[in-house]
Amino acid sequence: MSVTVPTPLDVATRALQPATGLGNTFRARYQQGIRTSPMNPHTRLVALTLASLASDTGEIPDAAQPGMSGLADATGLPLRQVVVQVRTLQTRGWLTGEWTRRTAARFQLTLPLYVRSRLT
Secondary structure (H helix, E strand, O other): OOOOOOOHHHHHHHHOOEOOOOHHHHHHHHHHHHHOOOOOHHHHHHHHHHHHHOOOOOEOOHHHOOHHHHHHHHHOOOHHHHHHHHHHHHHOOOEEEEOOOOOOOEEEEOOEHHHHHHHO
């Protein structure tokens, strides 16, 4: 009988996995998690702006997807700063999505497991 001990990378990767199963309380918990997070104000502003566009389940409908320039307009931040904040949110497990300079951004809110356990 062998026991597998998780590495620090395994533990960190699991903590950043998106939380699921929150149903209609997702957006409220996402906003609470963002507001109480130690992230800088610009990152929180971008996250809360995206949350305002999302349904209660955290999905941002196609018609409401802001794109990078739309986020810059909505937050008042320069486009380059919005790009930095979106990357920060993705790295920390708060946001998924794909975007390039040539394609429209498509975002999905996610709640890291380490935050979900703190909020429940």
